[in-house]
Amino acid sequence: MCIAGIMTGCSQSASNQSSPESTATAVDTGKVVVENIMARRSVRQYKDYPVGRDTMQILLDCGINAPNGMNKQPWAVRVIDDPEYINGVTEVFKSVNPKIAEDPGFKNMFRNAPTVIFVANDPAASSSQIDCGLLGGNIMLAARAMGLGTCCLGSSAAFIQNEPKAAEYLKKLDLPEGYELLFCIAVGYPDESPAAKERDASKARFID
Numbered sequence: 767m768c769i770a771g772i773m774t775g776c777s778q779s780a781s782n783q784s785s786p787e788s789t790a791t792a793v794d795t796g797k798v799v800v801e802n803i804m805a806r807r808s809v810r811q812y813k814d815y816p817v818g819r820d821t822m823q824i825l826l827d828c829g830i831n832a833p834n835g836m837n838k839q840p841w842a843v844r845v846i847d848d849p850e851y852i853n854g855v856t857e858v859f860k861s862v863n864p865k866i867a868e869d870p871g872f873k874n875m876f877r878n879a880p881t882v883i884f885v886a887n888d889p890a891a892s893s894s895q896i897d898c899g900l901l902g903g904n905i906m907l908a909a910r911a912m913g914l915g916t917c918c919l920g921s922s923a924a925f926i927q928n929e930p931k932a933a934e935y936l937k938k939l940d941l942p943e944g945y946e947l948l949f950c951i952a953v954g955y956p957d958e959s960p961a962a963k964e965r966d967a968s969k970a971r972f973i974d
């Protein structure tokens with residue numbers, strides 16, 4: 767994946783862009799993008815090695831370039847790659863959910879990922895959950911294009927947001943006043959290739 771290409775896509779002015787139909791390159795690029803979207807799957811097993819911060823920064827840049835209502839950007843995004851944090855909050859999680867940790871594949875409460883993105887929303891902004899979802903979609907698709915696996919995690923975020931025993935870990939995220947943790951994104955180099963789960967194509971259709 768050409769990183770420079772990703773960044774150009776974020777900054778190119780409209781007047782420099784040719785119409786999508788006009789070049790074979792645009793068609794080829796379209797195919798690659800569609801293939802990337804169709805092949806993304808939630809990954810729940812990761813290689814042990816971490817993801818470099820330069821790579822994570824690109825994911826953050828892709829995330830904050832998502833469309834959002836009136837450009838209010840009602841999100842706060844935090845990246846944690848410190849094993850002490852990940853293992854520490856996982857110990858709290860295990861103390862509350864001892865059965866889950868009995869799974870032989872269990873390494874941590876973020877589906878075993880070495881790096882976690884935390885996404886919080888500003889509930890005072892009416893579109894903040896939609897905006898954060900779009901940000902998360904950008905991040906997960908960009909990650910896949912760069913050879914990374916991801917998994918969106920609502921349960922891990924709800925645990926940290928609501929469990930009093932996890933309060934110190936919520937505090938460490940240093941979220942703005944009033945913001946609420948909405949979801950996490952597990953990020954890492956994939957150690958599995960899950961098959962696609964079936965989709966119900968009738969849920970999206972044309973009206974004549």
Ligand SMILES: Cc1cc2nc3c(=O)[nH]c(=O)nc-3n(C[C@H](O)[C@H](O)[C@H](O)COP(=O)(O)O)c2cc1C
Binds near residue numbers: 807808917920922962
């Ligand atoms: C809002 C949201 C919350 C999710 N929460 C969890 C979760 O807590 N744990 C988990 O393993 N997967 C979670 N997922 C992943 C979904 O289970 C997964 O996207 C879905 O089954 C479709 O599979 P796919 O992503 O491989 O296409 C979540 C996904 C979304 C969008």
